[in-house]
Amino acid sequence: MRENVATQIVSRATCLHCGQSLSRNRIESDFCCVGCHTVYTLIHDENLDRFYTLKPKTLLPLINYFTRKTDWQWIQNLKGLDMGKVSFKIEGLQCAACIWLLSTMAKKMGPSQVMINPSNGRMDMQFDTQKFDFTAFLKKVELLGYAARALDDEKSEPSRDLLIRLGICMAIAMNTMFFSFSIYAGLTNPADPIYRVFNSLNFYLSFLSVAVGGSYFFGKAITALKNGVVHFDVPIAIGILATFVGSSVAYMQGNHAVSYFDTINIFIALMLLGRYVQVRFLERNQKGLSKVDPFHDFTVTVAGENLSEKKFSEIKKDDPLLIQPGALFPVDCVLESVESVECSLASITGEPMPQIFKKGDVICAGAQLVSGFAVKAMACDDYNKKALDRYVPQNEDGLTPYLWRWFTRWYVVVVLCVAFSGLAYWLINDASRALNVFVSVMIVTCPCALGVAIPLARHMANRELILNGVFAKNPEFIDKLEKIKNIFCDKTGTLTLGVLQLTNPQQLDLLNASDKTVLFNMVCRSRHPASLALYRELIAQQLPSLELVVNEKAGVGLLASYNEKSYFLGKGDLPGVYFKRDDVMLAHISYSEEVLSDVQQVLKDLTGEGINFYLLSGDKAENVKALAVKTGFLSNNVFSNLVPGEKAAFVKKMGEEASLMIGDGLNDGLAMQEATLSGGPVWEKWGIARNADFFFVSNTLGWLTHAYALSKKLKKVLRNNLTFTVLYNIGAVSISLLGLANPLVCAIIMPASSVIVLAYTAYAMRSVNS
Numbered sequence: 150m151r152e153n154v155a156t157q158i159v160s161r162a163t164c165l166h167c168g169q170s171l172s173r174n175r176i177e178s179d180f181c182c183v184g185c186h187t188v189y190t191l192i193h194d195e196n197l198d199r200f201y202t203l204k205p206k207t208l209l210p211l212i213n214y215f216t217r218k219t220d221w222q223w224i225q226n227l228k229g230l231d232m233g234k235v236s237f238k239i240e241g242l243q244c245a246a247c248i249w250l251l252s253t254m255a256k257k258m259g260p261s262q263v264m265i266n267p268s269n270g271r272m273d274m275q276f277d278t279q280k281f282d283f284t285a286f287l288k289k290v291e292l293l294g295y296a297a298r299a300l301d302d303e304k305s306e307p308s309r310d311l312l313i314r315l316g317i318c319m320a321i322a323m324n325t326m327f328f329s330f331s332i333y334a335g336l337t338n339p340a341d342p343i344y345r346v347f348n349s350l351n352f353y354l355s356f357l358s359v360a361v362g363g364s365y366f367f368g369k370a371i372t373a374l375k376n377g378v379v380h381f382d383v384p385i386a387i388g389i390l391a392t393f394v395g396s397s398v399a400y401m402q403g404n405h406a407v408s409y410f411d412t413i414n415i416f417i418a419l420m421l422l423g424r425y426v427q428v429r430f431l432e433r434n435q436k437g438l439s440k441v442d443p444f445h446d447f448t449v450t451v452a453g454e455n456l457s458e459k460k461f462s463e464i465k466k467d468d469p470l471l472i473q474p475g476a477l478f479p480v481d482c483v484l485e486s487v488e489s490v491e492c493s494l495a496s497i498t499g500e501p502m503p504q505i506f507k508k509g510d511v512i513c514a515g516a517q518l519v520s521g522f523a524v525k526a527m528a529c530d531d532y533n534k535k536a537l538d539r540y541v542p543q544n545e546d547g548l549t550p551y552l553w554r555w556f557t558r559w560y561v562v563v564v565l566c567v568a569f570s571g572l573a574y575w576l577i578n579d580a581s582r583a584l585n586v587f588v589s590v591m592i593v594t595c596p597c598a599l600g601v602a603i604p605l606a607r608h609m610a611n612r613e614l615i616l617n618g619v620f621a622k623n624p625e626f627i628d629k630l631e632k633i634k635n636i637f638c639d640k641t642g643t644l645t646l647g648v649l650q651l652t653n654p655q656q657l658d659l660l661n662a663s664d665k666t667v668l669f670n671m672v673c674r675s676r677h678p679a680s681l682a683l684y685r686e687l688i689a690q691q692l693p694s695l696e697l698v699v700n701e702k703a704g705v706g707l708l709a710s711y712n713e714k715s716y717f718l719g720k721g722d723l724p725g726v727y728f729k730r731d732d733v734m735l736a737h738i739s740y741s742e743e744v745l746s747d748v749q750q751v752l753k754d755l756t757g758e759g760i761n762f763y764l765l766s767g768d769k770a771e772n773v774k775a776l777a778v779k780t781g782f783l784s785n786n787v788f789s790n791l792v793p794g795e796k797a798a799f800v801k802k803m804g805e806e807a808s809l810m811i812g813d814g815l816n817d818g819l820a821m822q823e824a825t826l827s828g829g830p831v832w833e834k835w836g837i838a839r840n841a842d843f844f845f846v847s848n849t850l851g852w853l854t855h856a857y858a859l860s861k862k863l864k865k866v867l868r869n870n871l872t873f874t875v876l877y878n879i880g881a882v883s884i885s886l887l888g889l890a891n892p893l894v895c896a897i898i899m900p901a902s903s904v905i906v907l908a909y910t911a912y913a914m915r916s917v918n919s
Contacts, residue, residue: 201246236274239272247295262510264494317362322414358418359389447460450472474521484508484524485524514533611627632807640772670697673688763799766788774789796819804823873909881899
């Protein structure tokens with residue numbers, strides 16, 4: 150088994166575990182280090198071979214595997230340990246395979262539920278304290294090559310540390326400028342005691358500045374390089390280190406003319422100031438986002454003796470909840486009514502395959518019910534919006550798209566090559582100017598503008614989306630949107646309000662009490678707009694709750710059995726829905742729906758941008774045609790009576806150009822998978838596809854026009870920033886390489902360029918918001 154997996158994944162010249170190339174002295178081995186060999190063996194001994202199918206081509210090697218020292222004392226103070234509900238930090242995550250490995254290992258060790266946020270390394274667990282050994286699990290996690298740590302104090306802010314460093318380095322910079330000004334003004338006699346004192350003070354203060362401020366960038370650069378990433382902080386760290394070392398050597402040799410202690414201190418202070426502004430802005434933005442709760446007023450069915458509705462914000466521990474197919478669990482819940490169900494945890498763990506939960510298992514908040522029938526579950530906690538924060542974008546580094554990752558990597562590489570080439574040239578031709586040129590290039594090319602401006606632009610765009618009720622689950626949504634050429638729309642719940650109105654409620658009065666009770670218990674287990682309309686009409690009649698299993702078939706309707714009789718609610722030959730018992734017609738119920746008021750204007754605006762709109766509906770032809778005429782769809786782009794598979798086939802057929810599918814997630818899931826981007830509205834019962842790239846909370850379609858304009862504006866701003874950066878660097882580097890600029894001048898020019906880019910970015914993105 151082990152040899153077969155190895156043959157499929159790696160060649161002889163690569164490590165079987167991490168995929169890194171083997172050095173010559175280990176070419177006879179299958180592993181690059183003993184750590185990789187140990188973890189590889191453990192994974193196979195635990196029958197977790199699927200890890201090697203899920204993992205990327207290469208991982209970080211486990212060279213220091215046996216040198217780790219673990220202190221388990223923090224476990225004793227872990228909050229919630231006695232209740233089997235804990236949160237901690239997990240280090241060493243590299244890909245989705247790592248998440249799968251840890252989740253699967255936990256399940257093998259006992260009843261447990263694992264939720265991992267790979268963006269911040271947070272791991273949340275729930276487990277049976279009587280059957281699950283948490284300490285043993287953490288030790289097994291460590292054996293797999295990961296490290297568990299206590300969470301940092303959530304109240305602490307990164308900007309506070311930066312502010313302290315900034316204050317110290319600003320004070321040092323001002324003092325060294327004072328000392329240096331005296332020297333520049335004429336205090337140049339090395340024999341003068343005051344001259345020597347000032348230079349000595351500059352040296353020691355610079356040492357302190359590098360230790361306090363420079364260490365921040367050193368740490369960032371080292372971490373990036375350890376993880377195989379060439380980051381913006383690398384040239385900053387090299388520039389600081391090279392300037393300080395060169396100036397220190399000159400100081401020791403008495404050559405104070407080429408000591409740039411004042412320059413390095415100003416540079417460090419300016420770099421910290423720029424980084425503090427960036428971090429502080431992101432913190433404020435995150436605090437603003439953390440207050441956003443689009444689901445506060447949404448409702449869930451409470452399955453007491455009589456069914457009722459309760460807002461998410463009002464859910465309390467031990468409330469019996471009825472969760473419909475496709476809906477999310479608003480809080481952690483214990484499954485009660487059925488033996489097993491399938492739920493998607495894609496938004497939590499990133500694992501696309503649904504997982505099976507058995508009766509008595511805890512299903513975490515944010516899990517989505519995949520099974521085609523409703524289930525009853527007991528709430529484990531009061532509602533807390535943080536449990537659903539994963540549906541609101543919280544962390545973006547601003548460099549997500551491939552173009553920007555590519556540019557960042559090669560920008561830094563080019564800067565380093567140019568700087569070292571300049572150093573080599575001047576060492577040959579005029580060694581006294583070599584360090585001056587090297588430091589000037591490293592300083593003047595510092596990419597603070599891009600390092601701050603790109604995240605600023607993307608965060609402003611993301612925040613604007615949220616203010617318009619659009620929540621992007623895919624971080625590249627805003628970047629891809631402006632490339633869209635075809636937009637496919639569902640009808641009910643997408644171009645119309647998600648609330649349908651009964652036009653013949655008297656049909657319900659023709660039902661006997663038993664049939665009406667069955668109908669009520671069927672529709673309360675569905676989130677389709679037609680079911681919700683019936684539910685709102687019947688709930689006021691205080692009908693009893695039944696133990697009923699209802700299967701919902703997309704595009705067809707609801708099926709149920711009660712007292713050895715079969716019931717059906719769904720499509721028939723005429724518009725509306727039919728309610729049947731054993732194929733006997735009991736009622737034909739019709740609806741009216743309200744079209745969103747701005748659909749016609751949105752189609753007009755975006756059609757003018759070269760976008761084609763298509764209406765794909767499973768409704769009757771006459772209903773679809775009437776809506777198309779009212780909203781302005783071209784007759785050749787309108788299709789009715791489509792089943793889910795036909796919608797998907799149509800989207801796939803048009804897939805040569807970038808496409809967007811907007812649907813309610815009920816009958817549109819297959820079509821959404823075929824589109825470049827997909828999304829839908831969130832109504833009272835969470836009408837959203839689990840694989841959607843975005844969702845919107847709105848009674849309008851106007852957000853689409855705004856989001857498209859925002860996407861185009863973001864692309865323009867990022868492109869202009871890139872152009873300015875390239876032109877600026879060509880000019881600044883050329884002057885520096887010719888020896889025409891000294892480090893002090895560069896330390897002034899560089900932040901000035903950053904201010905220009907930041908000011909432009911803030912103004913340009915603000916113009917979209919206004």
